[in-house]
Structure formats: structure tokens, C-alpha cells
Amino acid sequence: MTEFLRDKHIQYVKDLDSKITQKSYEYWLSEHLRMNGLYWGVVVLVTLDVLEETLPKKDVFTYIESCWDSTQGGYGSFPGHDAHILSTLSAIQIQAIYQKEVEELDFPHKNEVVSYIKGLQRENGSFQGDTFGEIDTRFTYTAINALSILGELDTELVSKGVDFIMKCENFDGGFGMVPGAESHAAQVFVCVATLSITSSLHLIKNKEILCEWLSERQVLPSGGLNGRPEKLPDVCYSWWVLSSLSILDKLSWIDDKKLKEYILGCQDELGGGFCDRPGNQTDVFHTCFGIAGLSLLESLEQDSAGGPVLNPVDPTYCMPYSTTKKFRKWPYDKK
Numbered sequence: 001m002t003e004f005l006r007d008k009h010i011q012y013v014k015d016l017d018s019k020i021t022q023k024s025y026e027y028w029l030s031e032h033l034r035m036n037g038l039y040w041g042v043v044v045l046v047t048l049d050v051l052e053e054t055l056p057k058k059d060v061f062t063y064i065e066s067c068w069d070s071t072q073g074g075y076g077s078f079p080g081h082d083a084h085i086l087s088t089l090s091a092i093q094i095q096a097i098y099q100k101e102v103e104e105l106d107f108p109h110k111n112e113v114v115s116y117i118k119g120l121q122r123e124n125g126s127f128q129g130d131t132f133g134e135i136d137t138r139f140t141y142t143a144i145n146a147l148s149i150l151g152e153l154d155t156e157l158v159s160k161g162v163d164f165i166m167k168c169e170n171f172d173g174g175f176g177m178v179p180g181a182e183s184h185a186a187q188v189f190v191c192v193a194t195l196s197i198t199s200s201l202h203l204i205k206n207k208e209i210l211c212e213w214l215s216e217r218q219v220l221p222s223g224g225l226n227g228r229p230e231k232l233p234d235v236c237y238s239w240w241v242l243s244s245l246s247i248l249d250k251l252s253w254i255d256d257k258k259l260k261e262y263i264l265g266c267q268d269e270l271g272g273g274f275c276d277r278p279g280n281q282t283d284v285f286h287t288c289f290g291i292a293g294l295s296l297l298e299s300l301e302q303d304s305a306g307g308p309v310l311n312p313v314d315p316t317y318c319m320p321y322s323t324t325k326k327f328r329k330w331p332y333d334k335k
């Protein structure tokens with residue numbers, strides 16, 4: 001089996017930073033994803049335990065502040081861009097991950113961010129991503145995730161949000177983007193994780209059917225996971241499917257050895273990083289979810305000092321447990 005190329009992945013994320021400094025063509029093409037890209041890179045580095053020395057906090061926080069949209073009270077993906085709920089969550093997550101030493105997390109613009117996010121909830125409980133009004137269960141998860149990190153979830157918002165999520169549950173056990181939409185592994189993750197944050201997992205009608213649907217995502221002989229029936233496997237589904245099974249306590253329902261082989265086979269042996277399936281171009285999105293997925297698999301080796309190779313990632317938040325334990329204290333916490 002291919003080994004885990006730790007040092008190459010660190011170098012890969014470092015090189016991304018220099019590509020950004022060189023302002024290449026890809027750099028301009030990916031402007032709308034820059035804040036999310038930063039979060040994916042930060043998750044890789046913190047999972048490999050090399051965050052601060054690779055991406056200094058001061059530079060990262062200066063960048064985040066430059067994306068603050070004072071008109072709307074949220075973060076854009078890039079300086080001058082309008083705020084969006086996705087880049088706002090990424091900004092909050094990055095700020096939380098870097099606050100290693102503190103007991104209570106602290107966020108600049110906290111009150112504005114809270115009212116910005118709460119203002120995106122609609123009457124039917126769903127959330128829109130920005131002022132243009134697109135609805136998606138992804139945005140419900142994003143809102144509830146961010147508000148839980150900020151310690152600002154309230155009963156009415158949660159109850160309406162959870163009602164909307166439950167309207168997106170399908171007869172096959174999965175969840176879709178909006179009521180009546182086809183089940184998809186990424187939507188299952190956002191819905192299950194929202195139910196986990198709000199201590200509402202008991203509302204799932206049939207956990208067995210849902211977990212069967214999730215375990216059927218494993219494609220043989222490759223061992224990789226797909227997002228829907230009949231689709232090709234893809235490394236990012238290692239995260240969406242595994243995290244859902246982990247939250248539901250059914251990780252053993254997939255063949256972890258085969259999956260680990262598949263994920264490791266998606267590494268770029270020369271330049272580091274992961275791609276969606278063997279031989280394709282690497283990117284920071286698949287690198288993040290490949291490594292986060294590996295962190296959920298118990299069969300990883302130990303490093304030479306006997307410690308884990310990867311810092312454990314909280315499946316509900318895709319952030320290290322060392323961060324999430326700081327805010328998993330609100331009344332909705334099941335623990």
C-alpha cells in the first residue's frame with residue numbers, strides 16, 4: 001500500500017501560498033473560493049500539526065479582516081467581495097482554530113456576524129446563502145454551525161431550521177438540497193451534522209436505512225466512495241460519507257482498509273496533495289477532505305514517537321477536537 005506522504009502534503013499547501021503570491025491565472029479564477037480555500041489549507045495544516053509555523057496567524061487574520069464587508073456585516077471570499085454565508089463560516093472557523101491558547105473564543109465583529117446570519121433565515125426555516133436568495137440545506141448547516149461556534153444559537157431559530165432539514169429527508173433514508181430533491185452524500189452530511197449540533201438526531205425516521213444508503217456508497221473493487229448511486233468514487237466523499245457514519249456511530253459499516261487504500265492512491269507522489277480519483281489534478285479541496293477522511297479511519301499507523309499521524313477531526317464540524325471542545329457547551333449539546 002502507498003504510504004501517507006505527510007511532508008509532501010505540507011509542502012503542497014506551502015506552495016499554494018506562493019502560487020497565490022505570484023498571482024497566477026488560477027489565482028484569479030479562484031477568487032470566489034479564496035476564503036474557503038484558506039480554511040481547507042488551515043484544516044490540512046492543523047490536522048498535520050504544523051499550522052502556526054507554516055501559516056502565521058498574523059498574516060491569516062490580516063487577510064480575513066481585509067474581506068470584512070461592513071455594509072452587510074459578514075465576510076466575503078476576497079477583499080471587496082460581497083459577504084456570503086459560506087465565506088463567513090470559513091472566516092469564523094479559521095479564527096476559532098487559531099485560538100489555541102485561549103479558554104474562551106473571541107471574534108472581532110461578533111455581534112454584526114450574528115445578526116447577518118440570523119437575518120438570512122426565511123419564514124419556512126431555511127437559510128439563503130446571500131442577498132440573492134438561493135436556498136440549500138448546505139446554508140442551514142453553515143448558519144447553525146457558525147452560530148454554535150459563536151455561542152449564539154437560540155431555540156426558535158433551531159426549531160425552524162431543524163423542521164426545514166426534516167422536510168428534506170427522503171424515502172431512501174438520505175437527504176437532499178431542498179424538499180423533494182434527490183439524496184446526495186454531501187447533503188446527507190450537512191443535514192446529519194445540523195441534527196447533531198442541535199441534538200436532534202433522534203428525529204431521523206430510520207437510521208438503519210440511512211446508514212445502509214451511506215455504506216452502499218462504497219464502490220468495489222476500488223474501495224472509494226461515491227455521492228449517489230451509479231456515480232464514480234471521489235476522495236471528497238470519504239469525508240461526506242465517513243463523517244455522517246461517524247456521527248451516527250456506524251463507521252464499521254464500510255471497509256475501512258479498502259477505503260484507506262483508495263484515498264492514499266489519490267496522492268500526488270511528486271508534488272503532494274490529493275485529487276478526486278487516481279491520476280487526476282490535485283487541489284486543496286480534495287487534499288483537505290482526503291486528510292480529514294483519513295483522520296476518521298482508525299487503521300492509521302502511529303508516527304515514530306507512537307502518537308497518531310493525524311490530529312483527530314470532529315466529524316460534525318471538520319475542525320480539530322481541540323477547537324470544538326471549546327464551544328460544544330451550549331444547551332443543544334447532547335453531551
Ligand SMILES: [Zn+2]
Pocket residue numbers: 234235236237276286
Ligand atoms: Zn470531489
